[in-house]
Structures are given as C-alpha cells and as structure tokens.
Amino acid sequence: EIVLTQSPATLSLSPGEGATLSCRASQNINSYLAWYQQKPGQAPRLLIYDASNRATGIPDRFSGSGSGTDFTLTIRSLEPEDFAVYYCQQRKSWPITFGRGTRLEIK
Amino acid sequence: EVQLVESGGGLVQPGGALRLSCAASAFTFSSNAMSWVRQAPGKGLEWVSAISESGDSTFYADSVKGRFTISRDNSKNTLYLQMNSLRADDTAVYYCAKRLMAIWYFDLWGRGTLVTVSS
Numbered sequence: 001e002i003v004l005t006q007s008p009a010t011l012s013l014s015p016g017e018g019a020t021l022s023c024r025a026s027q028n029i030n031s032y033l034a035w036y037q038q039k040p041g042q043a044p045r046l047l048i049y050d051a052s053n054r055a056t057g058i059p060d061r062f063s064g065s066g067s068g069t070d071f072t073l074t075i076r077s078l079e080p081e082d083f084a085v086y087y088c089q090q091r092k093s094w095p096i097t098f099g100r101g102t103r104l105e106i107k
Numbered sequence: 108e109v110q111l112v113e114s115g116g117g118l119v120q121p122g123g124a125l126r127l128s129c130a131a132s133a134f135t136f137s138s139n140a141m142s143w144v145r146q147a148p149g150k151g152l153e154w155v156s157a158i159s160e161s162g163d164s165t166f167y168a169d170s171v172k173g174r175f176t177i178s179r180d181n182s183k184n185t186l187y188l189q190m191n192s193l194r195a196d197d198t199a200v201y202y203c204a205k206r207l208m209a210i211w212y213f214d215l216w217g218r219g220t221l222v223t224v225s226s
Contacts, residue, residue, distance in 0.1 A: 001169075036152075036213075038152075043202055043217065043218055043219060044144075044202075044213070046212060046213060046214045049207060049212045050210070055207075055214060087152055089213075091210060091211040091212060094166055095154060095166070095167075095168050095169070096157070097154065098151060098152040098153065098154065099151070100151045101152075
C-alpha cells in the first residue's frame with residue numbers, strides 16, 4: 001500500500017498570504033496525485049488532478065506541482081474561503097490511498 | 108442538477124448489516140465508474156470500494172474485503188454498498204463519489220450518510 005505523508009499537519013496563515021502544502025509518497029507514483037479541499041460538514045472537492053491539472057471551476061490561485069514522490073499544492077494569496085482541510089490522493093496502485101490531511105487555519 | 112444522494116445510514120449493532128444506496132441524477136450514470144469513500148468522525152478520508160461502469164470489476168480496501176459488497180443498478184441510476192459483520196471502527200460518514208473521466212480521482216461527491224456501529 002502506498003502511504004502518503006502530508007505536512008505540515010496544521011498551517012496557520014493570514015488572508016492574502018501564500019500557502020505551500022506538501023505530500024510525500026512512500027514510493028514513486030509518477031504524477032498520479034490529486035488534491036482535495038474539505039470544509040466542515042461538506043464533502044471533499046477536487047482541486048488538482050495528475051499533480052498539476054486544475055479541476056473544472058477551480059480558481060487559478062490553486063496550483064499543483066511535483067512528480068515521483070514529492071508533491072506540492074500552492075495557494076497564491078489566500079482568500080477567506082480557502083481555510084479548510086486539504087487531502088492528497090494517489091491513483092498509482094490499488095488500494096487508492098489518501099494522506100491524513102493538512103488543516104489550513106486562519107492566523 | 109448533477110448530484111449524488113446517499114441514503115441508508117443509521118445506527119446498527121456490532122455484527123449487524125446495513126445497505127447504503129447512492130442515487131445519481133443529471134449525468135449518464137452507466138458511463139461512469141463509482142466509488143465509496145468514508146470518513147470516521149474527526150478523521151481523514153479512507154477509500155472503501157470501487158466499481159467499474161458495467162459492474163464487472165470491483166475493488167475493495169483490505170479493511171472491508173469479505174464483509175462489504177459494492178454493486179450498481181444502471182437501470183435505476185443507483186450505487187449500493189452492502190455492509191455485513193459491521194464493527195465499531197466502521198463508524199463513519201460514507202460518501203459515494205464519481206470517477207473523473209477514466210482516471211481514479213473523484214470529481215463529484217454526495218453529501219454522505221452516517222453509519223454508527225454501537226451497542
């Protein structure tokens with residue numbers, strides 16, 4: 001099973017600042033990684049797929065990068081609605097696995 | 108409106124069974140692979156099971172293999188999860204989710220249904 005390790009667990013920033021979230025895979029997953037955003041009481045929302053492709057309707061302040069084992073989600077100039085929990089997910093091999101999440105909170 | 112709506116959750120005793128349903132609307136259900144993902148209270152996301160468009164191929168997490176069965180009825184635009192031999196650690200919100208195109212990410216999620224396993 002591929003383990004995804006997200007860091008940091010919690011990130012405290014202010015609106016307008018930039019955010020960098022990390023996801024590391026336990027083995028090479030090529031570019032087969034997605035990022036999701038989840039707000040309290042809501043289902044996850046797909047942000048980025050295959051490491052760097054924005055999903056439909058996702059603002060361009062969200063960007064993804066990386067390949068192999070190290071991946072980054074970057075949020076340029078945080079908006080108030082961006083404070084949420086972010087998860088990465090791999091599709092390289094079964095079982096599909098998620099990281100444990102990074103909580104992005106308002107400082 | 109394109110949506111997924113889960114139902115069938117509730118309180119069940121350990122060792123009991125429950126069947127979840129997920130009704131799809133406003134998209135071609137039979138052309139899309141589907142999955143179940145769960146989230147224990149206050150915890151992260153855990154993939155549970157997946158099924159191909161026709162239902163011929165199914166996949167399970169080790170934690171549920173042999174206890175849960177995923178199925179679908181394309182004539183009813185509905186996805187199912189039969190859960191047997193339920194344990195306390197199966198307590199979670201269960202989401203159904205649609206696969207993105209032909210790649211195993213999830214671009215449409217339901218609001219979830221809560222399953223609580225407790226005596």
